Amino acid sequence: MSAGTYTPAPGAAPLGRMIVSQAAFETKMLLRNGEQLLLTVVIPSLLLVLFSTVDIVAVPTETSGGEGRAVDFLAPGVLALAVMSTAFTGQAIATGFERRYGVLKRLGASPIPRWALMTAKTLSVLVTEILQVVLLTVIALALGWSPQGGPLAVLLLLVLGTAAFSGLGLLMAGTLKAEVTLAAANLVFLLLLVGGGVIVPLDRFPDGVASVLGLLPISALSDGLRDVLGHGAGMPWGNLGILALWAVLGLGAAARTFRWE
Numbered sequence: 001m002s003a004g005t006y007t008p009a010p011g012a013a014p015l016g017r018m019i020v021s022q023a024a025f026e027t028k029m030l031l032r033n034g035e036q037l038l039l040t041v042v043i044p045s046l047l048l049v050l051f052s053t054v055d056i057v058a059v060p061t062e063t064s065g066g067e068g069r070a071v072d073f074l075a076p077g078v079l080a081l082a083v084m085s086t087a088f089t090g091q092a093i094a095t096g097f098e099r100r101y102g103v104l105k106r107l108g109a110s111p112i113p114r115w116a117l118m119t120a121k122t123l124s125v126l127v128t129e130i131l132q133v134v135l136l137t138v139i140a141l142a143l144g145w146s147p148q149g150g151p152l153a154v155l156l157l158l159v160l161g162t163a164a165f166s167g168l169g170l171l172m173a174g175t176l177k178a179e180v181t182l183a184a185a186n187l188v189f190l191l192l193l194v195g196g197g198v199i200v201p202l203d204r205f206p207d208g209v210a211s212v213l214g215l216l217p218i219s220a221l222s223d224g225l226r227d228v229l230g231h232g233a234g235m236p237w238g239n240l241g242i243l244a245l246w247a248v249l250g251l252g253a254a255a256r257t258f259r260w261e
Contacts, residue, residue: 018112019120026124030090039189040085040132045139048078051199052143075140075147076225077198082132083158084196084218087125087165089189095121095173096181105261114260122166129162149228153235157228160243161221167250168217174258192218197226217246 013021030036052071098104108114137147172181194200196218202210213219224239 013111015113015116019116019123022112022117022120023123023127026121027127030094030124030128033094036090036094040082040090040128041135044078044082044085044132044136047081047199048074048136048139049143052140069144069146071140071143071145072230073201073226074199075136075143075145076229077196077222078140079133079136079158079225080161080196080218080222081193081198082136083129083161083221084165084192085189086128086132087162088169089185090128090169091121091125091166092169092173092185093178093182095170096176096178096185099173099260100178102261108260118170122162125162125166129158133158147229148232149230150234153228153233154225156240157221157224157236157243160240160247161217164217164221164243164246164250167247167252167254170254170258171250174254174260192216197222215242217243220246 030040048071051074052069055070095104104117107117112120137145140147169185172184176184192198195205195213196216197213198218202213202219202223205213214223220239220242224236224243227233227236227239
């Protein structure tokens with residue numbers, strides 16, 4: 001028997017290649033899902049265009065530059081909504097049904113480690129968010145948006161916001177039944193759309209309610225982005241702290257309670 005009979009030698013691919021391949025697969029599946037595209041792309045884009053061009057909800061339009069444009073208030077909030085729709089709502093629903101149909105159980109038995117599988121899912125979320133941010137930024141600029149502030153602060157807000165919402169989404173998907181996850185994730189999306197400072201300013205709510213809503217991750221992300229991009233503020237440490245706390249709590253709870261089947 002020659003030495004080359006079993007070449008190339010059978011075995012698992014390098015870990016890095018497995019993660020990249022799985023992330024590419026997850027991204028393709030997401031972009032081919034019409035319901036996910038509606039949630040992650042169509043709804044945020046329509047909200048941005050609609051509320052920027054039609055006087056439906058009274059929003060503060062004063063910016064540091066003195067121009068009164070609704071898009072300057074709405075664009076940062078819609079960017080935060082896009083992060084939530086992908087990292088939380090979309091990921092929770094998709095992962096929940098993968099768990100129900102046994103996909104996660106089979107992937108967990110494959111050569112790719114479970115932590116690497118979750119890493120691939122996170123990379124897929126980040127790729128989708130990049131596409132969302134680019135698309136929404138182009139739309140907002142076409143509507144007259146004039147963003148300010150430093151890119152580092154924006155990047156930190158988006159990364160911590162993604163971590164916070166991903167942890168909460170995985171926590172929901174790994175503990176609840178798929179149908180419950182579907183209903184709960186969509187309900188939370190709608191509630192936070194109204195009460196998270198995305199299109200309705202928090203100062204429209206009673207003081208006590210506004211104080212509580214301000215501690216939510218969507219409020220911290222939208223307010224932080226609005227301060228930086230709309231008012232040219234420096235590093236929003238308070239908002240970053242809230243997002244970091246939610247990220248630690250969500251990811252920690254998901255790691256302890258996630259069930260693969």
